Amino acid sequence: MFEALKLITLAPQLGPAEREQFRLALQAATAALPSAPRALLEPVLPGSYNAGDFIWRVSFVDERAGRRALAGGSWRDAEAQLFADRSRVAQVEHVAWERAVGGGRSPGRGIHRVALFCANQSPSAERLAKFAAETVAMPQHIRSIRSWQLATTSDADGSRPWTHVWEQEYTDLEGLTGAYMMHPYHWAHVDRWFDPEWPEWLVDCMLCHAFCATSAPVIGSALSQACPPTA
Amino acid sequence: MPASSITVFVVDDITTKPGSGAAFMEACERRYVPDAKARGLTLLHRLVSPPVWLPDQSNRLLFVWTAPGAAGVWAAKLAGRADPLLAEWWQGEAAAFIESRTRAVFADPADIAALNHV
Numbered sequence: 001m002f003e004a005l006k007l008i009t010l011a012p013q014l015g016p017a018e019r020e021q022f023r024l025a026l027q028a029a030t031a032a033l034p035s036a037p038r039a040l041l042e043p044v045l046p047g048s049y050n051a052g053d054f055i056w057r058v059s060f061v062d063e064r065a066g067r068r069a070l071a072g073g074s075w076r077d078a079e080a081q082l083f084a085d086r087s088r089v090a091q092v093e094h095v096a097w098e099r100a101v102g103g104g105r106s107p108g109r110g111i112h113r114v115a116l117f118c119a120n121q122s123p124s125a126e127r128l129a130k131f132a133a134e135t136v137a138m139p140q141h142i143r144s145i146r147s148w149q150l151a152t153t154s155d156a157d158g159s160r161p162w163t164h165v166w167e168q169e170y171t172d173l174e175g176l177t178g179a180y181m182m183h184p185y186h187w188a189h190v191d192r193w194f195d196p197e198w199p200e201w202l203v204d205c206m207l208c209h210a211f212c213a214t215s216a217p218v219i220g221s222a223l224s225q226a227c228p229p230t231a
Numbered sequence: 232m233p234a235s236s237i238t239v240f241v242v243d244d245i246t247t248k249p250g251s252g253a254a255f256m257e258a259c260e261r262r263y264v265p266d267a268k269a270r271g272l273t274l275l276h277r278l279v280s281p282p283v284w285l286p287d288q289s290n291r292l293l294f295v296w297t298a299p300g301a302a303g304v305w306a307a308k309l310a311g312r313a314d315p316l317l318a319e320w321w322q323g324e325a326a327a328f329i330e331s332r333t334r335a336v337f338a339d340p341a342d343i344a345a346l347n348h349v
Contacts, residue, residue, distance in 0.1 A: 181301075184338070184347060187305055188304070188338075191308065192334070196311065196322075197317060205312045
């Protein structure tokens with residue numbers, strides 16, 4: 001599977017009608033992408049940070065199909081028209097990836113959360129592997145995580161050269177703001193990779209935390225079959 | 232007991248470079264401790280081993296901080312991340328005195344169930 005994701009910040013001076021016009025234009029361009037079996041375009045919910053206004057995400061069956069679709073003339077024209085105008089789009093965080101590990105089963109509708117990380121503090125192979133292993137173990141402890149995926153990026157652009165994409169789906173917002181944030185496996189263990197006070201500090205303090213409401217599964221079903229639900 | 236009222240312990244375990252124990256303690260109390268308290272942490276203990284400043288060997292220092300539950304830990308963390316001087320302290324000034332260090336979060340075993348019930 002090949003996936004691409006953007007966090008889109010519209011220019012603050014845009015009014016509601018212009019924002020809706022942008023959303024509809026991006027939705028139409030996305031629907032016209034060849035070989036895109038699954039797409040998400042939703043406004044981010046309050047509580048997100050460094051997240052902008054919209055989460056845009058597309059999934060392709062493999063990298064070849066994805067790159068061909070995103071390099072196609074119609075998408076490139078639409079992308080240039082939608083994103084190049086800085087009076088309309090203030091910031092775009094962009095990532096794409098093929099390599100990912102994941103598991104669980106999507107609740108179908110609920111909350112999708114994505115975090116973009118830049119692991120740029122002494123990122124040795126050993127430290128990156130330990131960070132990834134501890135991160136993907138979170139669903140074993142935090143039961144509100146219904147599906148999840150940790151990806152290493154192949155493309156990244158925006159505020160940082162993003163290295164990791166950490167996604168989860170929840171049944172409801174409480175699963176994210178309550179159990180996920182308040183579980184000690186998170187704040188007393190995994191978070192040391194994100195905290196400049198800890199000797200293990202790995203991830204740049206500038207990270208993106210975005211979540212939105214969903215009405216269909218987001219994280220790949222193929223991965224769900226490959227990795228059984230966590231205990 | 233509600234999770235917000237459970238005391239959580241944040242422990243810095245620091246081995247100084249030989250002869251740097253007293254100087255690090257002084258620098259820490261001057262440069263770090265006031266800001267950590269302002270972030271909501273309480274300094275419960277400062278401990279030195281052995282209890283003599285060693286001029287040509289390492290001292291081991293323990294700083295035992297407390298915070299009120301997960302919310303207290305997050306509040307201190309997020310306040311620290313907004314302050315670039317904090318990373319400069321640990322990676323610059325403090326590092327000059329330190330041979331090795333660990334930080335870990337502890338709780339009373341009797342509080343584990345409540346902390347995990349989220």
